Amino acid sequence: xxxxxxxxxxxxxxxxxxxxxxxxxxxxxxxxxxxxxxxxxxxxxxxxxxxxxxxxxxxxxxxxxxxxxxxxxxxxxxxxxxxxxxxxxxxxxxxxxxxxxxxxxxxxxxxxxxxxxxxxxxxxxxxxxxxxxxxxxxxxxxxxxxxxxxxxxxxxxxxxxxxxxxxxxxxxxxxxxxxxxxxxxxxxxxxxxxxxxxxxxxxxxxxxxxxxxxxxxxxxxxxxxxxxxxxxxxxxxxxxxxxxxxxxxxxxxxxxxxxxxxxxxxxxxxxxxxxxxxxxxxxxxxxxxxxxxxxxxxxxxxxxxxxxxxxxxxxxxxxxxxxxxxxxxxxxxxxxxxxx
Amino acid sequence: xxxxxxxxxxxxxxxxxxxxxxxxxxxxxxxxxxxxxxxxxxxxxxxxxxxxxxxxxxxxxxxxxxxxxxxxxxxxxxxxxxxxxxxxxxxxxxxxxxxxxxxxxxxxxxxxxxxxxxxxxxxxxxxxxxxxxxxxxxxxxxxxxxxxxxxxxxxxxxxxxxxxxxxxxxxxxxxxxxxxxxxxxxxxxxxxxxxxxxxxxxxxxxxxxxxxxxxxxxxxxxxxxxxxxxxxxxxxxxxxxxxxxxxxxxxxxxxxxxxxxxxxxxxxxxxxxxxxxxxxxxxxxxxxxxxxxxxxxxxxxxxxxxxxxxxxxxxxxxxxxxxxxxxxxxxxxxxxxxxx
DNA sequence: AGCTGTATCATTACTGGTAACATTATACAA
DNA sequence: TTGTATAATGTTACCAGTAATGATACAGCT
Numbered sequence: 181x182x183x184x185x186x187x188x189x190x191x192x193x194x195x196x197x198x199x200x201x202x203x204x205x206x207x208x209x210x211x212x213x214x215x216x217x218x219x220x221x222x223x224x225x226x227x228x229x230x231x232x233x234x235x236x237x238x239x240x241x242x243x244x245x246x247x248x249x250x251x252x253x254x255x256x257x258x259x260x261x262x263x264x265x266x267x268x269x270x271x272x273x274x275x276x277x278x279x280x281x282x283x284x285x286x287x288x289x290x291x292x293x294x295x296x297x298x299x300x301x302x303x304x305x306x307x308x309x310x311x312x313x314x315x316x317x318x319x320x321x322x323x324x325x326x327x328x329x330x331x332x333x334x335x336x337x338x339x340x341x342x343x344x345x346x347x348x349x350x351x352x353x354x355x356x357x358x359x360x361x362x363x364x365x366x367x368x369x370x371x372x373x374x375x376x377x378x379x380x381x382x383x384x385x386x387x388x389x390x391x392x393x394x395x396x397x398x399x400x401x402x403x404x405x406x407x408x409x410x411x412x413x414x415x416x417x418x419x420x421x422x423x424x425x426x427x428x429x430x431x432x433x434x435x436x437x438x439x440x441x442x443x444x445x446x447x448x449x450x451x452x453x454x455x456x457x458x459x460x461x462x463x464x465x466x467x468x469x470x471x472x473x474x475x476x477x478x479x480x481x482x483x484x485x486x487x488x489x490x491x492x493x494x495x496x497x498x499x500x501x502x503x504x505x506x507x508x509x510x511x512x513x514x515x516x517x518x519x520x
Numbered sequence: 521x522x523x524x525x526x527x528x529x530x531x532x533x534x535x536x537x538x539x540x541x542x543x544x545x546x547x548x549x550x551x552x553x554x555x556x557x558x559x560x561x562x563x564x565x566x567x568x569x570x571x572x573x574x575x576x577x578x579x580x581x582x583x584x585x586x587x588x589x590x591x592x593x594x595x596x597x598x599x600x601x602x603x604x605x606x607x608x609x610x611x612x613x614x615x616x617x618x619x620x621x622x623x624x625x626x627x628x629x630x631x632x633x634x635x636x637x638x639x640x641x642x643x644x645x646x647x648x649x650x651x652x653x654x655x656x657x658x659x660x661x662x663x664x665x666x667x668x669x670x671x672x673x674x675x676x677x678x679x680x681x682x683x684x685x686x687x688x689x690x691x692x693x694x695x696x697x698x699x700x701x702x703x704x705x706x707x708x709x710x711x712x713x714x715x716x717x718x719x720x721x722x723x724x725x726x727x728x729x730x731x732x733x734x735x736x737x738x739x740x741x742x743x744x745x746x747x748x749x750x751x752x753x754x755x756x757x758x759x760x761x762x763x764x765x766x767x768x769x770x771x772x773x774x775x776x777x778x779x780x781x782x783x784x785x786x787x788x789x790x791x792x793x794x795x796x797x798x799x800x801x802x803x804x805x806x807x808x809x810x811x812x813x814x815x816x817x818x819x820x821x822x823x824x825x826x827x828x829x830x831x832x833x834x835x836x837x838x839x840x841x842x843x844x845x846x847x848x849x850x851x852x853x854x855x856x857x858x859x860x
Numbered sequence: 861a862g863c864t865g866t867a868t869c870a871t872t873a874c875t876g877g878t879a880a881c882a883t884t885a886t887a888c889a890a
Numbered sequence: 891t892t893g894t895a896t897a898a899t900g901t902t903a904c905c906a907g908t909a910a911t912g913a914t915a916c917a918g919c920t
Contacts, residue, residue: 182659225657227630227633227634228634229575229634229636230634230635230636231571231572231574231575231580231635231636232571232575234571235569235571235572235575240571241635242614242635249600250590250596250599250600251593251596251597251600251802253591253593256590256591256596257591259590259615260589260590260591260617263616263617267624270631272614272616272628272631272632272635273614273615273616274582274612274613274614274615275599275613275614275615276603276612276613277600277603284607288612290567291610291612292612293567294567294568294569294570295570295571295581295582295612296569296570296571317565319522436803436806439806461803462591463776463801463803463804463806463807464803466776466779466803466806466807466808467803467806467807467808468806468807468808468809469808
């Protein structure tokens with residue numbers, strides 16, 4: 181079917197091994213032979229069978245990436261960050277979605293490991309820790325991205341969610357807000373907790389009581405945000421005097437849903453209530469009003485993770501000393517937050 | 521390192537081959553032995569080395585997907601459609617972005633083929649036909665998605681762009697519009713051409729002259745849309761009497777840019793000019809005004825493509841008879857188009 | 861008893877590439 | 891002249907599976 185080393189060897193009357201070494205620029209093959217081999221390989225259209233060389237070298241030249249949902253721009257930008265760094269190498273990427281489901285996450289990981297990937301990037305769905313056991317047992321370098329397992333020591337890259345929460349609180353406080361609603365993702369997700377902690381930390385600096393912040397949890401989706409905000413609004417005794425003047429949303433998705441709920445009650449953003457999102461989705465400047473939000477720089481997270489991965493692969497680092505990289509988020513000022 | 525067939529064989533005192541056949545439920549292995557082998561494999565945590573079995577079977581259990589940009593929701597939803605169908609099998613997916621660049625497209629394809637993928641899904645960047653030669657030479661089943669090479673015969677799935685253009689024209693015409701601007705992607709992209717043809721076809725039915733439609737080309741990005749729309753607006757002799765009352769945009773991205781340009785000139789959508797997009801991005805109902813657009817059902821395109829792929833892989837179809845699937849788009853009515 | 865068939869398992873030979881080791885030839889020094 | 895270093899290449903074994911073929915034991919039949 182396709183051209184193999186043997187075909188080239190036969191063509192030139194040399195051994196397969198010589199061809200193999202010539203193509204890999206090994207020093208003990210004569211320059212003339214090397215050139216001849218390469219020319220012949222090119223002429224015959226030889227392509228290396230990577231699976232075969234994997235058997236011997238145990239280097240598959242593949243990396244796996246598992247994310248909750250590639251349709252979420254946060255993760256697709258992370259993917260491209262990783263890909264960008266990989267493009268300079270010859271690594272190819274496998275992608276899998278966990279859909280936030282631990283079983284799917286495990287299944288996808290198993291598949292990738294069976295294929296012999298040289299490393300794994302994982303944004304964990306955080307609903308169990310089985311995937312870590314898998315990764316550890318597989319004895320493969322891996323980088324955990326964005327969400328952290330408590331107590332787990334591993335190479336890890338994330339946006340500084342604490343700082344993001346802090347920034348959000350600071351921004352709202354400076355606009356004069358003193359009562360807040362935090363619509364969070366479930367608190368078992370580390371970033372939800374971290375953002376909360378950062379948010380509270382700033383307020384504490386300003387001597388605000390904890391009771392200044394109400395917390396509600398929902399799925400980080402538009403529907404989730406819509407439902408929880410609607411419920412909250414329904415429970416308000418007086419729509420002209422809300423129990424919070426600003427809503428801090430776990431994601432821009434949630435904020436979109438919150439927008440819809442607010443519109444349903446004929447309230448205005450930011451006149452009646454301010455809304456701040458998180459993630460800076462590509463379209464959040466197109467919403468009405470344009471959404472103030474926090475950019476986590478997912479592309480940078482991806483690039484940083486990939487660099488870490490290659491450091492591990494190249495053995496520049498792997499001896500049990502785990503590195504954690506934290507990337508500072510950016511406040512993006514738009515029109516959905518205003519003076520009280 | 522990891523458990524192999526040999527480990528199981530040694531443990532049980534049988535041959536490697538027996539283990540291999542037992543695990544694959546071959547009939548010539550005794551039931552007792554089969555059970556024993558399976559138990560032992562489970563106990564030892566055996567995982568098949570897929571690369572090794574690929575060498576002999578030439579089935580890698582991997583499929584490759586190449587798209588222009590996974591950050592574009594159209595393509596990420598296609599990806600998930602494909603993945604959805606693959607989840608029922610044991611296929612794992614490789615993903616690569618071409619970034620609209622033929623060289624990157626070729627490089628990514630080569631990488632995937634070197635890894636021995638059993639099939640390729642390609643949304644071509646349309647700037648050359650080299651990738652097709654690659655695919656043909658590789659002798660691997662492939663499905664071309666969404667964009668069609670003229671004269672090429674291959675399995676192909678796309679949204680019916682002609683119909684989409686037709687729907688857009690119909691909608692605008694029925695609102696009373698008689699002069700149009702089509703902001704297109706470059707016409708070498710088949711879908712740009714098809715949408716144009718459909719658009720014109722409807723207008724022709726209504727006896728409108730070709731001159732009723734102005735055409736401008738730009739990259740299918742927000743910036744592209746913004747620049748071209750701004751230029752067009754600058755060239756208008758009278759902003760109170762525009763030379764077109766409705767803009768048909770190649771994508772929602774372009775429409776967002778167009779929105780910005782229109783806002784810059786202090787015109788209103790849809791009072792001063794109607795805008796219709798294409799793709800129905802996830803957020804297009806959140807824009808202001810909410811964007812009327814055409815949904816191409818990318819998830820369905822993905823699922824359909826995957827089914828085609830498995831038909832080819834299972835040899836239900838491959839003997840030169842190429843199938844083309846066309847999926848009807850849907851008009852999504854929102855607020856950016858209005859009566860003239 | 862001897863033959864045949866079947867069920868069950870083992871042997872052997874591959875897949876395509878790589879690593880360790882062996883071989884050959886040439887050059888140069890002792 | 892002989893030994894040895896060095897450059898250049900060939901041999902062989904191996905990676906983890908799978909396919910083709912071979913071997914053995916036992917049952918059933920004539």
